[in-house]
Amino acid sequence: MTIEVGLRPLEGAYATAEGREAMRMDDAEITELRRRFRASRRTQGIRQADIDWFRDPFDVWHRWLVNGLVEVAPEALMKLCVGMNETLAMRDAIILAPMTGVNKDDLMELVTNPHSESSSALVCNTLTRGFEDPSLSPDPQRCQRSIDALAHMITLAPEDYGAQPLAALAYLLWWVGRDDQSLACSLRALYVDDSCTMATILLGVVQRDIHPAWIHATKRE
Secondary structure, eight states, rough: OOOOOOOOOOOGGGGGGHHHHHHOOHHHHHHHHHHHHHHHHHHHHHHHHHHHHHHHHHHHHHHHHHOOOSSOOHHHHHHHHHHHOOOHHHHHHHTTTTTTTHHHHHHHHHHTTTTSSSHHHHHHHHHHHHHOOTTOOOOOHHHHHHHHHHHHHHHOOOGGHHHHHHHHHHHHHHHTOHHHHHHHHHHHHHHOOOHHHHHHHHHHHHHHHHHHHHHHHHHOO
């Protein structure tokens, strides 16, 4: 089984410096976006603010993964980027979104109630199955769309906001068997933020030549 998925040249408006510059969010804009999110968490409470912040851009993200009809708009990407840097539950939801057997309602529950028993089980069971269950293999289309969208996010965001999106990208690249690309993204995430735990874990996983179970099964065929 071969999965032809991974980082690829940017297309459309993202393929030109002028196009990227027109969409890129500068430091002042994203700082204001973060201020708004933090303020809403203080005034509304964390749970309500998180779901209000995440719901609409994730709906766009999820429709892109499932249908591939309209790419995720820069505004939605930046809201998700800010959210991922403020609460790791949003990052984890983005990582799990293309995984087989994970539905949208579960991911919304993960964001709104990340410490619940069901949310903890969702994260642990899904990631553990990746190591142990050879029948759990990537959905090529959904993974490629997720990788593309994360690459767009990283391209448009100021560098200081890139660690968590890069870590998420590194995980998905490891999941589809692109170890070299995963390693590069992990190192870049740690350059931005040397305390990024997921990037550190992925760096060690790739360096120790640890792979998802489906890859081991493929090599034995």
